[in-house]
Amino acid sequence: MMVRSRTNLRELPASWMDISLFLMGKPIKSVAVVIDKLVVHVSAYFIWQERNNRIFNDHARPPDLLVKKICEVVRNRLISLKLKITSKNQHVLDSWGIGAGEDDYVGLM
Numbered sequence: 607m608m609v610r611s612r613t614n615l616r617e618l619p620a621s622w623m624d625i626s627l628f629l630m631g632k633p634i635k636s637v638a639v640v641i642d643k644l645v646v647h648v649s650a651y652f653i654w655q656e657r658n659n660r661i662f663n664d665h666a667r668p669p670d671l672l673v674k675k676i677c678e679v680v681r682n683r684l685i686s687l688k689l690k691i692t693s694k695n696q697h698v699l700d701s702w703g704i705g706a707g708e709d710d711y712v713g714l715m
Contacts, residue, residue: 609649609676612701613642622650637695641684641702648679677702 610616619625629646632639652672659665681702691699 609645609673609680612677613645614638615642615645618646637689638698640687640689641680641698644680644683645676648676648683652676652679 610618619628625646629643632642634640634643652675656667656672659667681704684699684702684704689695689699
């Protein structure tokens with residue numbers, strides 16, 4: 607899947623409880639962990655929103671559209687954060703199309 611391939615969540619547990627426990631055990635010390643947690647939160651929100659649209663509005667969006675929206679929201683949130691670019695996290699940000707600005711902080715590529 608497009609979203610998971612940009613994170614360290616390739617072997618994420620299947621249940622929400624296991625996912626919560628998995629993420630709670632990770633201290634926020636790197637950009638990769640911030641992205642992992644953000645992707646799970648944004649995905650949960652859009653899955654919940656899609657569920658409600660299907661139940662109450664009889665309207666379903668294609669999965670590709672949901673993936674695109676999740677990636678867009680995560681990327682926009684990352685751009686809005688003030689993150690110092692280091693060699694350790696540059697490749698993670700590159701996968702989201704985010705590079706260093708003039709002052710070596712996160713910005714648009």
